Amino acid sequence: MDSFILQILNGLDKGSAYALIALGLTLIFGTLGVVNFAHGALFMIGAFCAVTMQRILGLSRTVVDETQTDFLGNPLQMQVPYVQDWFGPVAGAAIQDWAVPLAIFLTIPVMLLVGWGMERGLIKHFYKRPHADQILVTFGLAIVIGEIIKAFYGANPIQTPMPSAFVGTVDLGRYLGLGEGAVAYPTWRLVYFFFSAAIIAAVFAFLQFTTFGMVVRAGMADRETVGMLGIDIDKRFTFMFGLAASVAGLAGMMYAPILSPHYNIGMDFLVLSFVVVVVGGMGSLPGAVLAGFLLGITQSFFSNPAFKGYFVELLRLEGTFAGTVITGLDQIIIYLVAIIILLTRPRGLLGRKGVMED
Amino acid sequence: MTKTTYSRRRVLKTGAVAGTAGLMMPTYLRAAAHEGFTNAPTGDTVTLGFNVPQTGPYAEEGLDELRAQELAVEHLNGMGDGGMMNTFSSKVLDGTGIMGKKVEFVTGDTQTKSDVARASAQSMIQKDGCIMITGGSSSGVAVAVQGLCQEAGVIFMAGLTHSNDTTGKDRKANGFRHFFNGYMSGAALAPVLVNAYGADRRAYHLTADYNWGWTQQESMAASTGALGWETVENVLTPVGAGDFSSYIAPILNSGADTLVLNHYGGDMVNSLTQAVQFGLKDRQVNGKDFKIIVPLYSELMAKGAGSNIEGVFGSMNWNWQLEDEGTKAFVRSFGEKYGFPPSNAAHTCYTQIMLYADAVTRAGSFNPCAVVEALEDYEFDGMGNGPVLYRGADHQCFKDVLVMEGVASPSGNANMVGYDTLRIVEQTPRAQVEYAPDHPMFAGGALGECNPGA
Numbered sequence: 001m002d003s004f005i006l007q008i009l010n011g012l013d014k015g016s017a018y019a020l021i022a023l024g025l026t027l028i029f030g031t032l033g034v035v036n037f038a039h040g041a042l043f044m045i046g047a048f049c050a051v052t053m054q055r056i057l058g059l060s061r062t063v064v065d066e067t068q069t070d071f072l073g074n075p076l077q078m079q080v081p082y083v084q085d086w087f088g089p090v091a092g093a094a095i096q097d098w099a100v101p102l103a104i105f106l107t108i109p110v111m112l113l114v115g116w117g118m119e120r121g122l123i124k125h126f127y128k129r130p131h132a133d134q135i136l137v138t139f140g141l142a143i144v145i146g147e148i149i150k151a152f153y154g155a156n157p158i159q160t161p162m163p164s165a166f167v168g169t170v171d172l173g174r175y176l177g178l179g180e181g182a183v184a185y186p187t188w189r190l191v192y193f194f195f196s197a198a199i200i201a202a203v204f205a206f207l208q209f210t211t212f213g214m215v216v217r218a219g220m221a222d223r224e225t226v227g228m229l230g231i232d233i234d235k236r237f238t239f240m241f242g243l244a245a246s247v248a249g250l251a252g253m254m255y256a257p258i259l260s261p262h263y264n265i266g267m268d269f270l271v272l273s274f275v276v277v278v279v280g281g282m283g284s285l286p287g288a289v290l291a292g293f294l295l296g297i298t299q300s301f302f303s304n305p306a307f308k309g310y311f312v313e314l315l316r317l318e319g320t321f322a323g324t325v326i327t328g329l330d331q332i333i334i335y336l337v338a339i340i341i342l343l344t345r346p347r348g349l350l351g352r353k354g355v356m357e358d
Numbered sequence: 359m360t361k362t363t364y365s366r367r368r369v370l371k372t373g374a375v376a377g378t379a380g381l382m383m384p385t386y387l388r389a390a391a392h393e394g395f396t397n398a399p400t401g402d403t404v405t406l407g408f409n410v411p412q413t414g415p416y417a418e419e420g421l422d423e424l425r426a427q428e429l430a431v432e433h434l435n436g437m438g439d440g441g442m443m444n445t446f447s448s449k450v451l452d453g454t455g456i457m458g459k460k461v462e463f464v465t466g467d468t469q470t471k472s473d474v475a476r477a478s479a480q481s482m483i484q485k486d487g488c489i490m491i492t493g494g495s496s497s498g499v500a501v502a503v504q505g506l507c508q509e510a511g512v513i514f515m516a517g518l519t520h521s522n523d524t525t526g527k528d529r530k531a532n533g534f535r536h537f538f539n540g541y542m543s544g545a546a547l548a549p550v551l552v553n554a555y556g557a558d559r560r561a562y563h564l565t566a567d568y569n570w571g572w573t574q575q576e577s578m579a580a581s582t583g584a585l586g587w588e589t590v591e592n593v594l595t596p597v598g599a600g601d602f603s604s605y606i607a608p609i610l611n612s613g614a615d616t617l618v619l620n621h622y623g624g625d626m627v628n629s630l631t632q633a634v635q636f637g638l639k640d641r642q643v644n645g646k647d648f649k650i651i652v653p654l655y656s657e658l659m660a661k662g663a664g665s666n667i668e669g670v671f672g673s674m675n676w677n678w679q680l681e682d683e684g685t686k687a688f689v690r691s692f693g694e695k696y697g698f699p700p701s702n703a704a705h706t707c708y709t710q711i712m713l714y715a716d717a718v719t720r721a722g723s724f725n726p727c728a729v730v731e732a733l734e735d736y737e738f739d740g741m742g743n744g745p746v747l748y749r750g751a752d753h754q755c756f757k758d759v760l761v762m763e764g765v766a767s768p769s770g771n772a773n774m775v776g777y778d779t780l781r782i783v784e785q786t787p788r789a790q791v792e793y794a795p796d797h798p799m800f801a802g803g804a805l806g807e808c809n810p811g812a
Contacts, residue, residue, distance in 0.1 A: 153419030
């Protein structure tokens with residue numbers, strides 16, 4: 001039971017990251033009809049906003065400590081952060097400690113700007129081009145962004161710690177009556193899950209309960225008719241691109257303490273996110289969220305040797321070739337589930353008729 | 359020190375083998391321009407190929423290797439302070455290049471992909487006329503490039519490659535490895551681990567699902583198993599998985615009290631960080647404190663993992679904190695040029711170039727078969743690892759191995775994270791990590807005959 005709850009939690013946590021990225025992808029596809037292969041790069045930029053905030057707060061002056069020497073025997077040069085000069089050692093260190101959450105003030109404007117720049121500077125020229133062209137140009141853009149990040153930040157993963165208040169685990173076993181320490185889950189991952197849920201809820205509320213959102217939804221359903229009503233739908237869609245970029249950026253920013261950012265992190269998530277979008281149904285926002293969680297939980301369970309062992313035993317496949325295949329399923333299970341779902345529901349879980357079918 | 363001469367019989371024999379093989383080779387490898395062996399240098403320069411990952415998951419290590427390789431070329435050509443040339447037990451290198459020919463080099467980006475690395479090495483041999491290829495950071499890549507060099511008739515001086523297979527089942531006559539291997543890591547670490555944590559431990563292994571990971575896991579399970587530890591589970595994880603949480607969560611209820619992370623590079627940084635986030639280091643299982651082990655450490659990984667490495671044991675081929683004269687000379691040369699200490703990946707690449715240059719000079723020829731003879735069973739010192747043997751039976755170097763432990767930075771200097779956050783626990787003597795060439799973990803391969811190419 002403890003193991004089961006842990007895998008569910010883990011799946012929800014993983015799924016929330018997939019869902020956030022897939023949500024942004026679907027927003028862009030649903031509004032602009034563009035298949036954006038640079039969306040993973042937007043996730044990466046968000047993660048590097050956290051790194052940048054950490055570095056800004058870590059900007060330092062150099063003090064030479066004559067009492068110590070460096071590895072070459074020269075007097076040791078120590079770095080004293082300006083933020084500690086301004087706010088004192090204790091408050092300054094506390095501000096540095098909260099670099100990742102504080103990065104939200106950097107991430108939102110940067111992502112809106114990047115999203116707007118991408119849409120106006122590049123993507124808009126490809127609206128009427130085939131999807132293959134859109135994929136090629138956005139994929140190329142993703143590579144360029146990755147290389148720019150590498151040139152500035154190097155190729156190594158960069159440690160971006162969470163605030164020390166969130167280090168450690170929450171003993172959920174005690175709250176669930178399963179005994180002390182039975183289900184301990186990392187605090188920051190719980191924070192990430194609730195943060196994702198809040199962002200997803202906010203995006204849905206924005207589209208559902210605001211006039212702007214209503215117009216966007218109308219535009220997603222029938223762009224031409226909305227245009228004929230005198231509404232500048234293009235401007236709204238540009239904003240939606242910025243919004244989608246911000247969602248991806250925030251997802252990346254909050255994920256930085258979980259997965260140390262590196263220049264290729266976007267590509268790691270991109271392929272999985274496209275699978276999530278296709279399984280959820282192209283253009284379906286609830287589908288993207290549902291598929292994100294479904295695939296996250298599936299992957300989580302199939303990474304557990306105990307669960308796979310139980311599965312093999314249930315099917316009475318111990319010692320057979322099929323049993324061996326099942327024990328190695330964790331690396332392909334997402335794609336297997338995608339194939340099964342697409343064979344049984346070709347439009348995905350909640351896909352609409354007519355989307356990408358022309 | 360003795361000057362090695364290669365035998366006429368051996369060159370004729372290998373030449374005959376190579377001639378037969380050459381009929382099946384691409385045209386460029388059989389070109390008449392080669393005088394007796396592939397890419398024989400004819401002018402006053404000789405070109406070496408530095409094939410390292412400059413992009414991809416091991417790029418930082420590749421770039422550090424490249425720094426050391428460029429430094430080695432400087433020293434060979436008589437520039438700089440000479441580095442470890444001054445402490446090397448062999449004194450035939452005099453700063454005039456290799457046998458009076460100025461050393462030049464070309465670089466290639468392996469991207470840590472075997473096919474790309476082979477294409478890059480092939481281009482270096484075919485277009486740039488390289489006589490020797492060096493580089494590494496992934497065993498899959500090293501094995502692939504080593505195979506190509508064997509076919510092409512050039513020497514491959516492996517950089518960072520730690521799989522048993524490189525000098526085990528995939529060993530080749532034209533390939534040489536200075537770096538240690540998975541077996542040696544296990545043999546050095548196991549006694550230290552048992553001493554520190556006791557003989558009654560239940561270990562859970564997470565293993566990178568490729569050549570290196572498999573042999574590393576096998577080595578660790580065997581060496582700790584021989585001293586009483588039980589391996590409760592070994593889970594293979596995809597390379598570059600990123601988020602390892604779904605592999606880490608099952609450990610919590612597995613009954614294991616030790617986690618062995620057979621991961622390297624970015625994978626190790628992520629898996630260790632996430633294992634710490636799951637509270638593994640704070641857990642108590644079976645009445646014992648839960649422990650994490652990273653069998654293969656590097657400075658750049660330690661830098662990436664930050665404070666998460668504190669209290670975590672691992673092993674290294676060499677470390678800049680050693681106090682022998684060779685290490686001091688190399689650290690000074692590298693540090694003054696680049697502003698930070700060299701990694702153990704940098705050290706092995708620098709050493710390999712020096713050993714190649716030395717072997718050519720002692721043999722009096724660039725002929726790969728002459729170089730092979732000069733390196734086989736060669737004993738040397740002064741290169742940072744104490745006395746070292748390049749064993750002829752498998753072309754593997756045998757030397758002391760370092761057992762390391764992650765610690766809090768003693769200097770508090772942010773620029774030294776990864777360098778001073780690894781402490782040398784023990785310099786395990788060479789005798790403890792030696793094994794027979796036909797040891798089961800290294801069986802199934804044969805060096806074959808050296809191939810001079812043309």
